[in-house]
Amino acid sequence: MKLECRGVRRSFGTFEALKGIDYTAPEGARCIAVLGPSGGGKSTLLRLCAGLDVPDAGQIAVAGTDLPREESALRGYRRTVGTVFQAFNLFPHLSALENIVIPLMHVHRVPPSEAAERAAATLARFGLEEHAHKRPAALSGGQRQRVAIARTVATHARLLFFDEPTSALDPVMTAEVLALIEELKSDGTALFVVSHEIGFARKVADEVLFLSDGRLVEHGPPQQVIDAPSTAECRAFLEKVLRY
Amino acid sequence: MNAKRSNLWRTVGNTTIALLFYSGALVFFFARIDYNWDWRGVWEFRTKLLQGWVATLLVSSGALVLSAAIGALLVLLQRAPFGAVRLIARWYVELIRGTPLLVQILIFFYVIANAVGVDNRFVAGMIILAMFAGAYIGEILRGGVESVAASQLDAARAVGFDAGQTWRFVILPQALRQSLPALAGQFVSLVKDSSLLSVIAIGEFTLNVREVNNFTSGAFEGFLPLAIGYLIITLPISLWSRSLEERFRYET
Numbered sequence: 001m002k003l004e005c006r007g008v009r010r011s012f013g014t015f016e017a018l019k020g021i022d023y024t025a026p027e028g029a030r031c032i033a034v035l036g037p038s039g040g041g042k043s044t045l046l047r048l049c050a051g052l053d054v055p056d057a058g059q060i061a062v063a064g065t066d067l068p069r070e071e072s073a074l075r076g077y078r079r080t081v082g083t084v085f086q087a088f089n090l091f092p093h094l095s096a097l098e099n100i101v102i103p104l105m106h107v108h109r110v111p112p113s114e115a116a117e118r119a120a121a122t123l124a125r126f127g128l129e130e131h132a133h134k135r136p137a138a139l140s141g142g143q144r145q146r147v148a149i150a151r152t153v154a155t156h157a158r159l160l161f162f163d164e165p166t167s168a169l170d171p172v173m174t175a176e177v178l179a180l181i182e183e184l185k186s187d188g189t190a191l192f193v194v195s196h197e198i199g200f201a202r203k204v205a206d207e208v209l210f211l212s213d214g215r216l217v218e219h220g221p222p223q224q225v226i227d228a229p230s231t232a233e234c235r236a237f238l239e240k241v242l243r244y
Numbered sequence: 245m246n247a248k249r250s251n252l253w254r255t256v257g258n259t260t261i262a263l264l265f266y267s268g269a270l271v272f273f274f275a276r277i278d279y280n281w282d283w284r285g286v287w288e289f290r291t292k293l294l295q296g297w298v299a300t301l302l303v304s305s306g307a308l309v310l311s312a313a314i315g316a317l318l319v320l321l322q323r324a325p326f327g328a329v330r331l332i333a334r335w336y337v338e339l340i341r342g343t344p345l346l347v348q349i350l351i352f353f354y355v356i357a358n359a360v361g362v363d364n365r366f367v368a369g370m371i372i373l374a375m376f377a378g379a380y381i382g383e384i385l386r387g388g389v390e391s392v393a394a395s396q397l398d399a400a401r402a403v404g405f406d407a408g409q410t411w412r413f414v415i416l417p418q419a420l421r422q423s424l425p426a427l428a429g430q431f432v433s434l435v436k437d438s439s440l441l442s443v444i445a446i447g448e449f450t451l452n453v454r455e456v457n458n459f460t461s462g463a464f465e466g467f468l469p470l471a472i473g474y475l476i477i478t479l480p481i482s483l484w485s486r487s488l489e490e491r492f493r494y495e496t
Contacts, residue, residue, distance in 0.1 A: 052401055072406075079404035089399035093417045093492065102413055103403040151403065 001030060001159055001190035003049065007058035010044050017044040019214035020058070025207055031191040033205035033222070035198065037237060040212040042194040043163050049192060050161040051078040062159065079107055082152025086164040088144040090136040096123060096147045097132040100154050108155055122154040123147070126180065142173030149180060153189075160184065162193040178204075198241055202226050210234045285460025286469060293466070296452030297473045303366060303448060304435045304477065307373035311434060314378025319385045333382075340379035345440055348376060353444045369441040369448075377434040384426045388419030421492045428485030432478045449473055 008021040018041045025032060034042045047053040049060055051067055051074045060067045062081075068074050090099050100119035104110045110118065123132050126146045136144050145165060152160055162181065166174040178200045185191055185204060195201060201208055201222055208225040210218040210233075218225050218234045229235045286293070321333035340348065349372050357368040392415050400410040420427075442451035453466040 050402070052398065075401075075404060075406060078402065083402040085395065085399070085402075087395055089395050089402070091396065091399065091414060093421065094413075103405070106409055106413070107404040 001025060001032070001192070002027075002061070002063050003032065003192070004061040005045075005049075005058065006061075008045070008048060008055045008060060009057040010041075010048060010053065010055050016214050017041045018048075018055070021045060021211075021216050023209065023216055023219060029207040030188075031185050031193065031205045032207045032209065033201035034192070034194045034209045034211060035196070035201060035225075035237070036209075036211035036217075041214045042211050045209075045211065046083075046161050046163050046192060046194050050081060050083045051075075052083065079155075080157060081159045081161065082155060082157035083161040084145070084148050084152060084163065084165050086167045088136065088141075088148045088168075090144055090148055090151070092136050095133045095135055096128065096139065096150075099136075099147060100151045103151065104154060118154050119150075122150040126150050140173065141169045142176050145169065145173070145177050146180060149177070149184075153184065157189070159190045159192070162191065162195070164194055164196065166195065166197060196241065198226060198238065210237070212237065281465065282460075283465055286456065286465045289456040289459065292452050292456055293449075293469060293473075296447060296449040297476075299366070299447055299452075300435070300438050300449035300473075301477055303370050303373065303441065303446070304438050306370045307377065307438070308431055308434055310370065310374035311377035311381050314374055315381030315385050318378065318382030319389060322382075322386060337379045337382060340376055341383075345376050345437055346443060348372060349440060349443060365444055365446050369438075369444065369446045373434060373438055373441065376437065377430060380430050380433075381427065384423045384430060385419065387426075388421075388423035389415055391422045392418045417492075421489075424485055424489050424492070428481055431481050431485075435477050435481070436474060 003023070003025040005021045005023045008018055009016070010018040021041075034045065036042050044053070048055050049062065049067075054069050054074070062077075067077055090096075091102075094102065097116070097119050100122065101112075101115045104115035104118060105112055120129065120132060123129050126149065128143060128146055128150065131139055131143055131147075136147070139147065145168075149160075149165075165181065166177050169177060174197070178197060181191065181193065181200075182204050191204075193201075193205070203222075205222050208219065208222045209216060210225055210229070210231075212233055218229060218231050224230075225234065226238065229238060318333050318337065322330050324330055324333075349369075352372045352375070353365075353368055357363070357371075362368045362371070396414055396418065397410065400414045405413060438448055439450035441448055442454070445451070449470060453470045457464065457466045
């Protein structure tokens with residue numbers, strides 16, 4: 001995935017969430033993991049890259065194209081990528097299947113029968129076929145998150161964003177969801193993952209960004225950033241996270 | 245099977261007790277006032293009662309549809325890009341909610357309807373009722389729309405919905421589900437409030453019953469059919485809303 005940030009800034013009121021991010025992903029990095037303390041700007045960066053928000057200054061380019069700032073053009077970009085949230089954000093009044101079918105039909109203009117087929121096949125692939133007609137409230141957290149991932153995968157998005165996808169899940173469900181994300185990577189989907197799962201980042205990511213206090217403190221392959229951090233800040237963070 | 249049967253018996257038992265409670269109360273109160281019932285007058289003027297009931301049904305259902313449209317329009321106007329438009333909608337709600345319906349009926353009928361040349365009492369009454377209920381329905385719907393979580397709007401953006409699709413697939417279903425009980429209550433109120441239209445001499449149910457009571461010099465034989473007649477209109481609204489609630493039930 002070609003991702004490039006040039007002087008990206010974003011503030012909310014007086015709070016500067018991103019204080020100027022300059023970054024170019026290396027050629028062939030298919031999975032970028034973003035680590036760092038809460039409030040450090042990870043989710044803000046993800047939302048900007050996913051086209052859910054617009055930077056106050058600077059520019060983001062994905063696959064060599066600058067992201068537009070105007071809403072309808074940005075919507076066009078969002079339709080080519082997928083985003084999975086920490087709180088799943090499924091539509092609670094729709095069944096698992098409908099959550100997938102309605103965007104397919106109305107956003108991606110897939111004919112109804114094909115949309116239903118594709119949604120059912122995606123749910124089956126993630127082991128959810130028996131839950132297709134249940135509403136999100138009847139599913140466990142891990143199942144909901146897998147439905148949310150199925151919703152993005154069914155659109156054939158080439159780039160998926162994950163915003164702390166396992167922070168609301170217990171360890172077993174976390175492992176299931178992370179395994180699924182790893183599987184997506186081996187299928188050739190590009191991934192941008194904000195996570196607190198250091199082990200996952202080390203194993204799956206090609207490139208790790210460490211964000212703290214709105215700045216990109218350190219970046220590089222996981223062997224470098226996680227195993228041999230060069231900044232005291234990153235070292236202190238990892239020590240804290242990995243202590244127990 | 246056994247559990248099902250004992251459930252059925254429990255329902256029958258509970259219903260019987262509730263019926264006994266209300267019929268007992270009725271018998272008690274009427275026995276206390278020691279009144280000589282005379283139903284001949286009511287029977288004689290039964291077509292007039294029926295005409296009144298039909299008029300109430302028609303004026304209410306027309307106003308119900310119109311008030312829903314006014315309510316939806318108020319929600320949109322209060323989100324308009326122009327401050328003046330938002331203010332006009334806001335003030336409308338406050339004016340209607342802050343004054344009695346009776347006063348609105350008189351002002352609308354004798355001033356506004358006169359000025360714009362609506363001389364059909366029935367139509368004027370329907371419009372007044374709809375304008376009144378519309379203000380409340382607008383507020384109920386606005387509350388429902390604002391109750392849709394920001395994370396849902398985020399999800400709608402993430403899957404690529406445009407504004408129209410976001411309303412259709414995310415905001416409206418969730419807002420309506422949220423507003424349903426209050427909406428049903430407002431529609432029931434609307435039916436009952438239609439009785440106030442008697443002040444501008446619309447031959448609706450309440451007015452006709454009072455006239456019949458006068459003709460027959462019966463004190464209140466007409467009031468019982470009156471109450472039952474309103475219930476025949478309002479109960480289905482309540483039941484329908486209950487069944488919709490059941491159908492759209494989901495947890496967030």
